Amino acid sequence: MARYGLVINVKRCIGCNSCTVACKNWHQIGAGVEGRRRVVDVTSGRYPRLSKWIFPISCMQCDEAPCITVCPTEATFRRKDGIVALDAAKCIGCKQCIDACPYHARYFDEKKGVADGCDLCSSRIDGGLQPYCVESCATRAMVFGDLSDPQSDASRLIRSEKGIQLSPQKGTKPKVYYIGILGSALEMSIV
Ligand code: SF4
Ligand code: SF4
Ligand code: SF4
Known part of the structure; x- marks a missing residue:
C-alpha cells in the first residue's frame, strides 16, 4: 500500500503564493479565510550575515497524528494510503x-x-492527478510521491538531498520533508 508524502525544496520556492491561491481555488475556500496552506518567511543567521528562507507550510501528514487521536467523531481519519483526511459531514x-x-x-x-x-x-x-499546489508551482518546488516506494522521485530526493522534517521533536513523524535548507537555517524553529 502506498504511503503518500511531499518533498518541498526551499531553494526553489520564491514565495509567490501560487500554491496558496491554487489550493483555495480548487477547494473553494473563500476570501478572508485562512485556508489549508501558508507561506512563511524566516530569517536565519546574525547581522550582517543574514539569510532569508521561504517555507510553504500545510498539514505535515503525520504518521503519529494527534488530530486523529483527539477527534471524538472520527471525522479526522487516516486513509489506507496514509493520508490524514477530514470528513466534514462528521465534524x-x-x-x-x-x-x-x-x-x-x-x-x-x-x-x-x-x-x-x-x-x-x-x-x-484518487483520480490519478497530482495535488493542485504541486501542479501549480511554477518553479517545481514540490514533489509528491509514495514514500513506501524507495524508487519514487520523492523517496530518492529525501535520500539524495538529506530531507528533513520540520520540528521532529514534536514526535508526530511528518511525511512532509524539506530539502535545500543549509547552515544555521537547519536549527531554525519554523513552526
Ligand atoms: S495538497 Fe491540496 S489541499 Fe494540500 S495544500 Fe496542496 S492544494 Fe491544498
Ligand atoms: S497533527 Fe499532523 S496530521 Fe494532524 S493536522 Fe497537524 S500536521 Fe496534519
Ligand atoms: S473539529 Fe471536527 S474534525 Fe476536529 S476534532 Fe472536532 S469533530 Fe473532529
Missing part, C-alpha cells in the same frame, strides 16, 4: 484537532462550522 466543530496540531496546520471554517486542513488533495490523487 461537530469542536476544534480539538486544531488545538492538538503542533504545526498549526488546521483552521476553522466559521461559515461551515467545521475544521479543515490539507488532505494532499486526496480526491485528485
